[in-house]
Amino acid sequence: MSGILVVFETRAGRISRISWEALAAAQRLAAAQNLTVTAAIVGADTESLAAEIASKGVPVVVVRVDHPLLAQYTPDAFTLALQQLIQSEAPAYVVFPHTYQVRDYAPALAARLGQVLISDVVDIAPQTGNTGPVFTRQLMQGRLNGNYRATGSGPCLISVQAGAFRAESSQPAATAAEIKSFTPTIEAAQIRTKPSEPFRGSAQSVDLGSAQLIVSVGRGIKEAENLPIVQELATALGAELAASRPICDNGWLSMDHQVGSSGQTVSPKLYLAVGISGAIQHLVGMKGSQCIVAINKDPDAPIFEIADYGIVGDLFEVVPALTAAIKAAKQ
């Protein structure tokens, strides 16, 4: 048994950003264990997606797991296809992005293989001595970290949390990746569900998970009528608008704007937190951001503990000044 298999995921026909983060995690594991990495892309016609992975110059072999019955996601078909691929490739580790889709089928896949799934991993510590690597996952809304080590034989399945591994940390390879095909055996009768259109919360639903710039607003804004101040800053920056839970609970913004343990997990290049205190339930959703800027009038607000840059001040003064400065700089 050798190597690491990374299972890529697509959304609306495109490779999702968290798949690249899963690849970065696999590469970290590979470097520590001296293992090779294979990327699997599952679907009905994966030629261009496989070529996209191969063209990134990362040191992987790309496997196209192609079958007409994989055109649309179903847990039965994906479980069958990946079970066969894993049994054929016999990897030491299988790395998934921790998405809703993976949460849907990966536990069944692990059970079929007689393995455990270490889910929502936020860190990987390399092997020490004869013991394998340690996988860290968060417990109790991020208050505690739990360390896990695979002790059984057979492939170890892990899924990685969005934002925990930087996609940019993938190590580029000098040579182009090899692409090969794997055709699983799937019968239509084995698929027990009929897929419908993927769920979207509302017509104007925001995809914060793939946003590069986010301006997020909290209870410091005081009233719904004041939201345009922050919206204007987001527009000037070309950023998505997000919020802490009270803003969404109050109905000032729709629920798909909420960041945190009961909202979305985000990992943008810039997360600008305006009038947000930094409760643990909010932090677990945004701490993977590359650069965190906080504006808060309380110098002891917990958000400053994880902020890269902090502005202690009244948001009603700071935000309009910042918006004006950004607009001026763009002229």
Ligand SMILES: Cc1cc2nc3c(=O)[nH]c(=O)nc-3n(C[C@H](O)[C@H](O)[C@H](O)COP(=O)(O)OP(=O)(O)OC[C@H]3O[C@@H](n4cnc5c(N)ncnc54)[C@H](O)[C@@H]3O)c2cc1C
């Ligand atoms: C099970 C559970 C799940 C939860 N899930 C989530 C979740 O997914 N997401 C989430 O966000 N929360 C979640 N919460 C709620 C969380 O515990 C906090 O209550 C919430 O994050 C606080 O939001 P806030 O920072 O906007 O408000 P507050 O904590 O009230 O903070 C407001 C901040 O604004 C600052 N401020 C006030 N006026 C100004 C001003 N004029 N200028 C500058 N700063 C100012 C204050 O100093 C303060 O720090 C959850 C709670 C539970 C129990």
